[in-house]
Amino acid sequence: MLTEEGKKRRDALDAEIAERIAAFKVEQREMLEQLAEVGVNVDMVNQLPNVPTSDYVQALPILMEHLRREYSEGTLASLARSLATKEASGYWDELVAMYMASPDRPSKGPGNLAMALAAAVAAACPKDRLGDLEALVKNQRLPHRVLLLTPFKKRRGRDPAVASLIEELRHDPALAKEIARWKILASQANPRSH
Known part of the structure; x- marks a missing residue:
């Protein structure tokens, strides 16, 4: 059982997470509409890494287009993780360029874009x-x-x-x-x- 202090910390963390999720949904609105147009219906792009690629392969060009834009670190990391698939091999050179620039890129909040790009580079690497x-x-x-x-x-x-x-x-x-x-x-x- 949690102490009063533990309950306060849990409630503060829950509020922070809810605030972050709400911000993701606002930030991603245009992207989510574009995804829905090609039959990919998710509440946030952050959910895509947990979905089989076959369910969203038609959305890879949209995801890559949005990875080139300015978003929060969490959204960009989710986009990169969504591209961590062999079906994204056509974008490999661009993913490599982004990954190679990642050590010099300042972090913008929670999420780890460099790690997600490394995963995308590995998964999308053509033979x-x-x-x-x-x-x-x-x-x-x-x-x-x-x-x-x-x-x-x-x-x-x-x-x-x-x-x-x-x-x-x-x-x-x-x-x-x-x-x-x-x-x-x-x-x-x-x-x-x-």
Whole structure:
């Protein structure tokens, strides 16, 4: 059971969240109307990352258009997370440019745009651009690089070049902990001598 002080803190937090949600709905009104025109009906764009991409793939151009605009950090992060899908591969170069600029961009309130852009860059990376993604994951100036590992993790057992890259990245302090958690694949296991 909460103390009186605990109840006051919870009520203040609930009020802050309600205020933020109301602001998102006002800020996103035009975008939500455009989404509804293509059959995507949500109360806030912040809900889209929790929806299967197949339910809103027709809205990707609208989402990208709005990601280029000035919104709160929370709305921009939600837009970027909504584009964290292979279906957004046509926007990959622009997502990369935004991600590369993110360390120099001042934060505007709650939300983490740089993290969301890193997720979008990884998910939308075309197969023929893995070399470019490799350069990004090695760029220690960029934030949240650990999220860029996802495409490599999926390919490490099938591609010797990717397996070699993972071995190299094991020594990067920002990536080592994540890589160490990965299950060792049969193709990576050292054969035992008898």
